[in-house]
Amino acid sequence: MPNRISDKTVARLSIYSRLLGGFRQQGKETIHSHDLALVAGVTPAQVRRDLMSVGGMGSPSKGYDVTELSESIEAFFGSQQRVNVALIGLGNIGRAILAYFHGRRPHLAIVAAFDIDSHRVDCVHNGCRCYPMHALGEIIEQQKISVGIIAVPVSAAQEVADTLVAHGIEGIMNFAPVPLRVPPNVYLEQVDITTSLETVAYFARQHTQEERR
Amino acid sequence: MPNRISDKTVARLSIYSRLLGGFRQQGKETIHSHDLALVAGVTPAQVRRDLMSVGGMGSPSKGYDVTELSESIEAFFGSQQRVNVALIGLGNIGRAILAYFHGRRPHLAIVAAFDIDSHRVDCVHNGCRCYPMHALGEIIEQQKISVGIIAVPVSAAQEVADTLVAHGIEGIMNFAPVPLRVPPNVYLEQVDITTSLETVAYFARQHTQEERR
DNA sequence: ATACTATTGTGAAATGATTCACAGCGTTAT
DNA sequence: ATAACGCTGTGAATCATTTCACAATAGTAT
Numbered sequence: 001m002p003n004r005i006s007d008k009t010v011a012r013l014s015i016y017s018r019l020l021g022g023f024r025q026q027g028k029e030t031i032h033s034h035d036l037a038l039v040a041g042v043t044p045a046q047v048r049r050d051l052m053s054v055g056g057m058g059s060p061s062k063g064y065d066v067t068e069l070s071e072s073i074e075a076f077f078g079s080q081q082r083v084n085v086a087l088i089g090l091g092n093i094g095r096a097i098l099a100y101f102h103g104r105r106p107h108l109a110i111v112a113a114f115d116i117d118s119h120r121v122d123c124v125h126n127g128c129r130c131y132p133m134h135a136l137g138e139i140i141e142q143q144k145i146s147v148g149i150i151a152v153p154v155s156a157a158q159e160v161a162d163t164l165v166a167h168g169i170e171g172i173m174n175f176a177p178v179p180l181r182v183p184p185n186v187y188l189e190q191v192d193i194t195t196s197l198e199t200v201a202y203f204a205r206q207h208t209q210e211e212r213r
Numbered sequence: 214m215p216n217r218i219s220d221k222t223v224a225r226l227s228i229y230s231r232l233l234g235g236f237r238q239q240g241k242e243t244i245h246s247h248d249l250a251l252v253a254g255v256t257p258a259q260v261r262r263d264l265m266s267v268g269g270m271g272s273p274s275k276g277y278d279v280t281e282l283s284e285s286i287e288a289f290f291g292s293q294q295r296v297n298v299a300l301i302g303l304g305n306i307g308r309a310i311l312a313y314f315h316g317r318r319p320h321l322a323i324v325a326a327f328d329i330d331s332h333r334v335d336c337v338h339n340g341c342r343c344y345p346m347h348a349l350g351e352i353i354e355q356q357k358i359s360v361g362i363i364a365v366p367v368s369a370a371q372e373v374a375d376t377l378v379a380h381g382i383e384g385i386m387n388f389a390p391v392p393l394r395v396p397p398n399v400y401l402e403q404v405d406i407t408t409s410l411e412t413v414a415y416f417a418r419q420h421t422q423e424e425r426r
Numbered sequence: 427a428t429a430c431t432a433t434t435g436t437g438a439a440a441t442g443a444t445t446c447a448c449a450g451c452g453t454t455a456t
Numbered sequence: 457a458t459a460a461c462g463c464t465g466t467g468a469a470t471c472a473t474t475t476c477a478c479a480a481t482a483g484t485a486t
Contacts, residue, residue: 041392096305171417179254187416203400204384
């Protein structure tokens, strides 16, 4: 492998991509690393470093061509080939996620939802059919789903993860506030809202106390 | 300042705290760094390093006293003093967050919600009163709110953040998929679900391609 | 044409986070 | 009592990420 790209860089590229989409719509043709850095909340050097990963094609004094760069990053994310996503758990968080992604990213579609509650099963929420939990493995393989979003209670999260892994999932985004065990060949992203809020509260208090010093 | 603690460490301490709570309930009295590391999904060395921040009080061959350690971490997070939190935006994500935190963390309470939609205003969701948006500044100061959760659409996010900052907020957790500009004395946590999912999809695909090599 | 300016791309340095490795020390076994 | 074991706490080393700083270069002005 030539040079692996860090997850931090990938996350920032996603942000640049979204911002560039906005600039494109408002007719901006070129942009400097400085300007992109300003709206992205990072340093110009970081922008340039990140853009090297997608083969940065900027010109001095003009900067980067917005359309060209936007398309380069989309190509980097492989937007020509669709990634199918499953959402497991249709509670409050699950429904919020479903509503959130509905029709937003064409190449990143939630194609199936799952829940144990029979009231939710077989309904269509935001254009997405809800299947019973026991169909999980079968549907993953049928629909060639490679990414799973876990939005079930803590007590069920590891079991769901195991099922996903057993049926060949490649990446998991976990909203349940519990660290999951998955094999190293599966990419895992923990989105732990409780922990995040606790971290914010901690540093908020720190700042207050520093001011008092 | 003696030694600043990194946000990564703080986040992990929050996870340890939660896990220790579980161990405490099931009557476990002592625990080794190795065991805590296993369930937290990190290395034993990392656990010990993190616990140094709260004045690690482990004994060789017995390990750490579960109750004592649990209380040390809670004290570290300042659980004796309550942090008041405001939630701005009661759409899908806002309601999910509200339901999620309801009665879960006593020292970290969402005490007020805000929305522009008059249908939502003045209702009580999950024990939390919803105020109209124009009351935001006033209520923050009245209720001594120091942390804000932004769950409004992208178009309103920066304006809300500015209002929060203007009224003395110390920390912000932002769910709107746009980088916010806040002064350096305000701690900002971006929770960008789209970006996270895109990152998962990217690495999931990477793994698939590596296997093919 | 030539000089000047501002910006990119990128080695190199700095900073930050994690892991290693081992001294020191309770605990247990003999 | 003594030895042996295994774990903690931590300095040092490693690894990862960010920032610095500047050569190369395209555009612009003279």
